[in-house]
Amino acid sequence: MAIRILPDQLINQIKAGEVVERPSAVVKELVENSLDAGATRVEIEVEQGGLNLIRIRDNGSGIPREELPVALQRHATSKIQNMDDLERVGSLGFRGEALPSILSVSRLTLTSRVADASHGWQVSGAGAYENEEPKPAAHAVGTTVEACDLFYNTPARRKFMKAESTEFRHISQFINRIALCRFDAGFTLKHNQRRTLDLAPADSEPEREARVAQICGDDFVRNAIRIDEQRMGLSLQGWVGLPSFARTQADLQYLYVNGRAVRDKLLGHALRRAFADAMHSTHYPAFVLYLELDPVGVDVNVHPQKTEVRFRESARVHDFLFGAVHQLLRRQRPEPEQHHHAHFAESATNMSVQQPMRYATPSYSSPSYSSSGYSSQNFSARESASSVESLWAASNATTPSLQESAAEYPLGHALAQLHGVYILAQNNTGLILVDAHAAHERVLYEQFKQQLTHGGIPSQALLVPEQISLDEEAADALESRHEELRRYGLELDRAGPASIIVRAVPPLLAGQDIATLLRELSSDEDRRTNTTHLGEVLDAQHRIMADMACKAAIKANRRLTLPEMDGLLRDMERTELSGQCNHGRPTWVQVDMAELDRLFLRGR
Numbered sequence: 001m002a003i004r005i006l007p008d009q010l011i012n013q014i015k016a017g018e019v020v021e022r023p024s025a026v027v028k029e030l031v032e033n034s035l036d037a038g039a040t041r042v043e044i045e046v047e048q049g050g051l052n053l054i055r056i057r058d059n060g061s062g063i064p065r066e067e068l069p070v071a072l073q074r075h076a077t078s079k080i081q082n083m084d085d086l087e088r089v090g091s092l093g094f095r096g097e098a099l100p101s102i103l104s105v106s107r108l109t110l111t112s113r114v115a116d117a118s119h120g121w122q123v124s125g126a127g128a129y130e131n132e133e134p135k136p137a138a139h140a141v142g143t144t145v146e147a148c149d150l151f152y153n154t155p156a157r158r159k160f161m162k163a164e165s166t167e168f169r170h171i172s173q174f175i176n177r178i179a180l181c182r183f184d185a186g187f188t189l190k191h192n193q194r195r196t197l198d199l200a201p202a203d204s205e206p207e208r209e210a211r212v213a214q215i216c217g218d219d220f221v222r223n224a225i226r227i228d229e230q231r232m233g234l235s236l237q238g239w240v241g242l243p244s245f246a247r248t249q250a251d252l253q254y255l256y257v258n259g260r261a262v263r264d265k266l267l268g269h270a271l272r273r274a275f276a277d278a279m280h281s282t283h284y285p286a287f288v289l290y291l292e293l294d295p296v297g298v299d300v301n302v303h304p305q306k307t308e309v310r311f312r313e314s315a316r317v318h319d320f321l322f323g324a325v326h327q328l329l330r331r332q333r334p335e336p337e338q339h340h341h342a343h344f345a346e347s348a349t350n351m352s353v354q355q356p357m358r359y360a361t362p363s364y365s366s367p368s369y370s371s372s373g374y375s376s377q378n379f380s381a382r383e384s385a386s387s388v389e390s391l392w393a394a395s396n397a398t399t400p401s402l403q404e405s406a407a408e409y410p411l412g413h414a415l416a417q418l419h420g421v422y423i424l425a426q427n428n429t430g431l432i433l434v435d436a437h438a439a440h441e442r443v444l445y446e447q448f449k450q451q452l453t454h455g456g457i458p459s460q461a462l463l464v465p466e467q468i469s470l471d472e473e474a475a476d477a478l479e480s481r482h483e484e485l486r487r488y489g490l491e492l493d494r495a496g497p498a499s500i501i502v503r504a505v506p507p508l509l510a511g512q513d514i515a516t517l518l519r520e521l522s523s524d525e526d527r528r529t530n531t532t533h534l535g536e537v538l539d540a541q542h543r544i545m546a547d548m549a550c551k552a553a554i555k556a557n558r559r560l561t562l563p564e565m566d567g568l569l570r571d572m573e574r575t576e577l578s579g580q581c582n583h584g585r586p587t588w589v590q591v592d593m594a595e596l597d598r599l600f601l602r603g604r
Ligand SMILES: Nc1ncnc2c1ncn2[C@@H]1O[C@H](COP(=O)(O)OP(=O)(O)OP(=O)(O)O)[C@@H](O)[C@H]1O
Pocket: 029, 033, 034, 037, 058, 060, 061, 062, 063, 071, 072, 076, 077, 078, 079, 092, 093, 094, 095, 096, 097, 098, 099, 100, 142, 143
């Protein structure tokens, strides 16, 4: 075949394959046009998942009569004129490709009226614009675009469409996504004549929060922390879900760069890292985040649907995002008022005493729970009291007298221990329940980390050095890491081809099962893929310390005294991320007096 220039309509159809590959992409382009036109109300109506009809009506600035035919032409835009404009583009659109692409695969009608016109004007076409003159039409100031019979002339594409409900789900997800970032506009969505969403413009902070709650759920807002960080020309705002609010799917992750929803590997990585220390690696954090920077620092022209961006200084952006979220999570201290409330699932009125109580916390049967070595079967008889006692001796926790006001201590004072597992404590608002092992593990882990950054974890010589037999490969591995392990307070020498001798260990690990710990350390490589234990944590260092913390933490059935329990509560209050164990499970919950009263139908 000879080389020939393709006809315009075919070019547009090819482009449409990239820009508007499914109904939700058409909705996206049209809604973005409305927002670029300054609309404060956008009405979206679709039928049969958008395949039959997509109608978007807005109250934006409108298009003057003489520009209507131009709007349907390829590469026609009012948003940029030159390279400079493109480099600092602030509008959602800029390529002048959306309307001609949509027109090429549908029957399209564009009706619009500008403020100083007495009525509106309309142009239309099926597959292509036939240069007909605009016709007068009744319309308020603003624009309506109607696209019918999507992909009617590209049967191959039409065949790829999924069920109506799937296509509609994509549309509805897109509207949620844009509504979470354009609080200045109101949105309504109708599917097959049925209204599924109605959002008024949200101008105040409470209104914005209400919109976030409407889209992401009340639970998210209740379990999220506000973030507002500015540094070196970068700004990050929004809501970060607490690690204990982790999801099993990545379905609550909204990230915007300069008002544009993006999916970005680099930013995704920064966020995963920020949470890695506080969340089980099979879970996903929840967030609604707005990153702002000088438009010159971002290239938005890298993806046909503009869902990806490139950063001029990607390392700086990555580190800023990681740092801001990481710091925010670490700054969290117990605030019973705000978080970790236990909600009894049943309302008190229909709750029978025999019913088991349920908490709004992860299920205890989750596999990760027992993997921490904290189940009664795993209870080791070798477990000695020394680790706990030395902790309390070492920590400068001044055990407060019970007369001291509970107000000083968010986690209150210990009352008792339940089945050797939970600590019961009392604070101003009611009852606090603490998972002693999980909490202690976090406290130790953070202590180890502190010590490591301040010169290394102290070590204590063993009176009787312990000889441990391993396979030869493991002994080699440990020997080669001899220097590194010294920093963790572990001193060892090779004793033979398949054995090593341990001479000193951190005081907290005295009397613990060192052999198992070392075997685990020696197979560190294999464990990189084992996600049950801090799998995604940044580096081996943290895994070692997490292992040590788990080994040294209080085991089940270890009886604690009240001062020991209070000591742990005080340590938790001081410790970063103490609300979750290393696997992201909550370490404590609050049960308010009001909640208890409801349980007993008190005060009715
Ligand atoms: N709802 C609307 N209200 C006012 N003007 C609009 C509207 N929709 C489109 N326009 C005008 O039509 C032009 C073409 O729209 P189109 O979506 O094809 O391109 P674009 O938005 O400029 O760029 P992109 O292809 O990146 O979306 C726009 O530049 C704008 O001037």
